[in-house]
Structures are given as structure tokens and as C-alpha cells.
Amino acid sequence: MSMYKLTYFKDGAVGEPSRYLLSYCGIKFEDVRLTMEEWPKHKSNMPMGQLPILEIDNKTYHQSRAIARFIAKKGNLYGSDEFEAMEIDATVDSMEDIRRVMGEYYWEQNPVFKAKLKETALQKLPFYLDKFEAQVKNNDGYFINGKVMIDYMSNYRLSWPDFMWAAYSERISFILTRDVNQDHPELKKLVEKIRALSKIKAYIEKRSKIQ
Template identity: 65%
Template sequence: MSTYKLTYFNVTGLGEPIRYLLSQSGIKFEDVRVEFDDWPKLKSNMPMGQMPVLELDGKLYHQSKAISRFIAKKGNLYGSNELEAMEIDATVDSIDDLRQALSTYYWEKDPALKEKLKGIAFEKLPFYLDKFEAQVKKNGGYFVNGKLSWADILWTAYCDYLSFVLAGDPNKDHPELKKLVEKVRALPNIKAYIEKRPKTQL
């Protein structure tokens, strides 16, 4: 039987969707959480000097979306044909565009640039949320074709991080997204993971 080890910081961020996907797919994995102070001495061991990294049977794999797609296929969360898969990929990329815009603004140190990036991010935020809300409503409570996919899991897993960045629930004014997140968090395997995961700041 294959052994899975996921290495990422002790936060939600890019690692959390992979943890959700592994849990939902019923794949047992070692959840290695690196403290920020320990990262410099581990960095050179990582394929591209970044995390998350999935170790599968002793071999290291990197890039969070590549890892997520691999697990999504194993867990039947990647649609039932190529067109569904393309819709899922497009949704995932849109979700990631929003996360990236908010992250870039939030972590920027230069005050003038931060203010500019904040303007860009907060202009995107309602546009993307409204689009996502309409998509979920049109697709029977899920992002694609009325059934659970890794796009739904990605959005739900990112919500902890986005709540930290926004200092509030990103779904609060979008009932369809709120219901989707509640539904995904209530899935038995994901619920069990959430209950046992370490409490983190973000």
C-alpha cells in the first residue's frame, strides 16, 4: 500500500485543500507541519524550494494544484469527462486568482504599494464572489454539474485562510456559497479531519 506524507507550514493556506482532498478520498497521510523558524534549514531539500510537497512512496512531488489534481482523480472528484474536468479547472483557477490577489495585498510590507494592491483586490472580491454565487446556484449547490468536485473542496478549504485575511467570512453575503461550505465541512471524512486538525492562527 502506498504511503503519503504531506509537508507544509502549520497553517491552512495552500496545504489545506490537499489535506481536505486526502481526507475526503479516504487516503491516510502523515500531516507534517513545519514551523516558520524551521523552514530555512528544510528549504534546500524541497524540489523547488517551496511547499506544499507530497511524498509518495519516498518520491517528492510539488506544486499544490498538480498534487490536488492527482488526489482529485483518485477520489473521483475531477468530473466524469474531459469537459467537466475543464470546467473544474477553470473554477479552480478563478478561485486561485482571487486568493492570490488578496494574499498579495495582505502580505505586502510597503504601505503605498499595499494600499494600491488593496484597491485591486477589493475591486475583484465582490465581482468574483457574485460570479461564484451565481455559478453554484445554477449548478444545484455545487460549482460544476450539480455534484461534488475538488473545486468545491478547494473553495471550502481556502475559506479559513480568506476569513483570516478579510477578518470575516467571505461567504456572509452569499447564501449559496455559505451553504456549499457548510455542506463540504459536514462530509464525514472532512468533518473528522477538521475536528482533529491542530488549531492554527490562519
């Protein structure tokens, strides 16, 4: 059996979708969480000087969405054909767009620039949320009409973006200090469904003990 090790920072952000996916797919992995103080001594050893990385049998892979896409394919969460896969990629890229905008605002240290970035982020966020809300509503509660997956006795049409939004919205909610999905009931219900899945619930419970 292959040995998996995912390395990222203690916060969720771009490493969390892969943690969700690995957990849901039943792939055992070593969950390495670095602190900001530890990061400088590891940075030079990273393929592109960034995290996350995924090590499989001591071979290192990088780029967060490439890693998540690989895991999604292994778990049949990447669509039933090339058209569905393209829809998934487009949805994931849109999620990344708004996550990046929110992240740039959050990490900016210059107060003048930070205020401008915050204004831009808060202007853009409702547009993305409304689009995502409509997409989920039009797809009967999921981002994409994917293959039927089974979690104990319930059937779900799950795909990679469902897990990604559950992870990303958690981070965005942290930045906003409120639930980003609170005014978007379809998104809120989807995130609750993802977090209630047995393997995701078990991961979140375990995560709370190691953070």
C-alpha cells in the same frame, strides 16, 4: 499500501485543499506542518524551493494544484469526461487567481504598497464572489455537476472545486477577519455542506488539536 506525507506550513492557504481531499478520499497521510522559523533549513531540499510537497513512498511531488488534482482523480472528484474536467480546471484556476490577489495583499510588508494591494484586492473580490455564487446556484448547490458521491446516507454531486473553495474561503476569511461568504448564501451553504461531511468534520476536529 502507499505511504503519503504532505508537508506545508501551519496555516491553510494552498496546502489545505489537499488536506481536505486526502481526508475525504480516506487516504491516510502524515500531516507535516512547518513553522516559518523551521522553513529556511528545509527550503533548499524542495524541488522548486516551495511548499506544499507530497511524498508518496519516498518520492516527492510538488505544485499545490498538481497535487490536489492527483488526489481528486483518485477520489473520482475530477469530472466524468474531459469537458467536465476542463470546467473544473477553469473554476480552480479562477479560485487561485483571487486567492493570489488576497495573499499578495496580506503578505506585503511595505505599508504604501500594502494599501494599494488591499484596495485592488477589495475591488476584485466582489466580482469573483458574484461569479462563484451564480455558478453554484446554476449547478444546484455545487460548482460542477459531477459524479454522484456517497457519504453515509446522503448523495452529493461533489467535485474538486467544492473542496477547494471550502479551504480557500477559510483562508480569505482569515485575511478579511470576516466570513467571505456571508453575503453569498449559495457559497455559504456549500462550504457548510463540505465541512459537515463526516471525514472533513473529523479532519477539522483533528486539525484543531495540532495547530
